[in-house]
Amino acid sequence: MFPSKALLSILLIALSAVDASPLRREAASTLTFTARMNARANNANIVDADRARAQAMQHPTISKRASSSSFSIASSGTVYTAQVGVGSPATQYTLLIDTGSSNTWVGAKTPYKQTSTSVATGNSVSVEYGSGSFSGEEYLDTVTLSSDLVITGQSIGVASSSPGFNIADGILGVGPTDLTQGTVSNVASVPTVTDNLYSNGNISTEAIGVYFVPGGGAGELTFGGFDSSKTTGSVNYVPLTTTSPSSEYWGIDQSIAYGNSTILSATAGIVDTGTTLILIATDAFNKYQSATGATLDSNTGLLMITSDQYANLQTLNFNIGSTSYGLTPNGQIWPRSLNSDIGGSSDNIYLVVNDIGSNSGTGLDFINGYSFLQRFYSVFDTTNHQVGFATTSSTSAVSN
Structure with a gap:
């Protein structure tokens, strides 16, 4: 059954914006x-x-x-x-x-x-x-x-x-x-x-x-905590959300901005390693698509952009607690070496942000999936009912 705090699907740690040494x-x-x-x-x-x-x-x-x-x-x-x-x-x-x-x-x-x-x-x-x-x-x-x-x-x-x-x-x-x-x-x-x-x-x-x-x-x-050798900064923690149904999982509150423009106001969603992409509410997705100029690719279901549009892509900022986690333009695209694995063309540039399938207000308006978590270290803390994130050497990597 679904619990009141579930889905290690993964990853929360809470409250302060500094490392908690007992977790290391x-x-x-x-x-x-x-x-x-x-x-x-x-x-x-x-x-x-x-x-x-x-x-x-x-x-x-x-x-x-x-x-x-x-x-x-x-x-x-x-x-x-x-x-x-x-x-x-x-x-x-x-x-x-x-x-x-x-x-x-x-x-x-x-x-x-x-x-x-x-x-x-x-x-x-x-x-x-x-x-x-x-x-x-x-x-x-x-x-x-x-x-x-x-x-x-x-x-x-x-x-x-x-x-x-x-x-x-x-x-x-x-x-x-x-x-x-x-x-x-x-x-x-x-x-x-x-x-x-x-x-x-x-x-x-x-x-x-x-x-x-x-x-x-x-x-x-x-x-038992986290491996500090994999992080390049402090682990910042936020408490689990109280908004249902996100509260059934590893749920947090956050807002999202594309560049300087907010596309998703503060709301509840979840952190989940079992989701491959970053999913956001339909109304936020439409704003993101409009801002990037992307078109929907029917073969993969992903948004697709040109090289010129990639050159103008802005940082996608996830505002969690008092910290903003910036997903760089390179972090927003699907690894081009894996395009064929998803039925795509090797020459195309696909985005990892997609539509969750419903407008905001459901109580689960985003999922920070693998595409987000591969750029930030994450911690799920059952004892303290919280989730934490930290930057890594991959946060700003140009690997896709």
């Missing part, structure tokens, strides 16, 4: 993941997939059992996987990192191998994701994320059925605990991997830092 964890508590394009997996473009996900988030009562990350699992333009060990000796599984669901499970491709640490609970487990699902049995087992992130007695699902999953062995669920409610028989909810890392003393704060590299490739998920 260095690379020893970091899990490396691989990002890759999945845009054409279901013959749908990334705009369709992102907008479908957004609509599900805007109407959470439609499917209380389905994770808001359902569209990211089988349809998202970008997926993230990590190698995770289960058992002792550990079997390595390729798991999707999902910030919008919280059950960890294996068995979609590589079969679960029982070892001396495997304990069958006798409970059944079932999770529906909209575009996929899994069902099977619950086990308690040792889960190894890294040499210093080892969890004993972690609840995992062992899939006997997993329709819709053909790109990984299962899921590493790093969303809020509430998302596990109703998924395992005979228990109200089960602790997530982050819960257990915190309760076992592996991490001092139940927070997760996320670092992306523009254009895909490797990234890092840091448990």
